[in-house]
Amino acid sequence: MIYFIWGSIVIVMLSMILVIYRLIKGPNPSDRVVALDSIGVSLMALIGMFSIMVDTSFYLDIILLLAILSFIGTVAFSKFIEKGDIIERDSSR
């Protein structure tokens, strides 16, 4: 069982390295935003497998917290690409 979890951790880390390559190399900002979001997803998977490995449930709150922060970050980046400013004073003007 422990070898299975270690193998999964190595596979997710390899995918994270590929995604980091896309984050640095990415031709346009949309690629980078998708890469950042999938880094967040891979990080959540890593924390989940680490939580299985050390047999505790304290890390599960952190997964939800990372999911929320990653969601808000992706929304903010998308709005920046779409509109040019993230926080606007009055959108009805």
Add this chain to the structure above:
Amino acid sequence: MKVTKLKTNDLILQFTAKIVFFIIFFFSIHIFFAGHYTPGGGFVGGLLTSSAIVLLVIAFDLKTVRKILPINYMYMTATGLILALATAAFPIFVGKPFFTHFFDYFNLPLFGKTSLHTAALFDLGVFLVVVGVTMTIIQTIGEDE
């Protein structure tokens, strides 16, 4: 980058933000009260609450959020500081060292036998300070034209 003045329609984002706001807010309340024995506490709870408000600010705009949450965040910071300082300084007046916290077991109607600590009041002060400072910074950044 104020090139296009197109009227975009953020229906999905605004509808999602209205629901996800409450999910994040109740999760932050859970994190706040879990902070005594398990990971969590006032700081993380305050950051989560302010990120929920930031989600509303992103989905709508500053004017709308100021209308639905009419809070002066600087007063909020001051209230939190006073609460934290008063809770920390209270044991001096009863002859105990600074930062001593008291707890006792009470029979609450819905929870049964629970332990109530004065450390939770200090954590509430930290929560208010974190929310106030973060929202002040974000409103100040977002306000300039």
